[in-house]
Amino acid sequence: MQVEHKVETQGFDRRWRPALLAFFARRIGDRAEAEDLTQEVFERLWRSDVEVERPEAYVFQIATNLLSDRQRRLRVRDRHRQYVEAEERRDIEFLDPYTVVSDRQRVERLVQCLEALPDRTRTIFILFKFEQLSQDTIAERYGISKSAVKKQIARALALLAAGMGEG
Template sequence: MLRHDSGVDHPDAFVFQIAVNLLADRHRRYRVRERYRHFVEAEERRDVEFVDPHAIASGRQGVEQLVRALEALPERTRTMFVLYKFEQLSQDTIAERYGISKSAVKQQIAKAMALLASRMGDVK
């Protein structure tokens, strides 16, 4: 451009302005990419729960306590409780399987809840 007659009055200033514009464009692209990167990182962390070793250990101890408390229940009471709470069978279905009334199933589940609450309270 400097060697040829390009019709530009001040070619040095023109080239300098092109360089300034290119640097400004590069800076804008960088800022957009940085904002996007921060947004993606924040989104990735949003649903992630940070692992707390104490919470994991406490949770494991709680599960172990529950298993021991369940094992201490009478077999029939434990089975009905497991069917109702974990297998999500209705009390009517459980009553049918055992050939007993629905109120008897309710009593067994209430008994299991009371014994578990007592055992879990004792352990803590």
């Protein structure tokens, strides 16, 4: 019959600290974190009421479990960070000064091209594209056919495309 005994924590620091520090440092490469994990092993041993047959194995099982917990936490944090970054980038164009200036110049050019359209063509185009009135409604308001409205919109689109240099 084997006798089990509680892990003796007195003098434990001197006996196990160097081995635990080396164990953690080899696996994680961070001395400060190795110190924290070593301290956590001591804390868990101190709180433990478990009777163990082989204290050395028990100590390193705690250390191994701490490393597993650490890896799990890091994976969860990494996945969360990746998710947050993906959400932040989704449907968002990153602005740089050249894009902003270029887009402002295009808008200014579009406004100039709109102003250069004949009055009736411009008004029908704006009512259709920006005010989102139907072609039927525009035709009714101007007393013209729906076909005439379509021709005015097509004319506006062609003139705007030519003015913007898009064919």
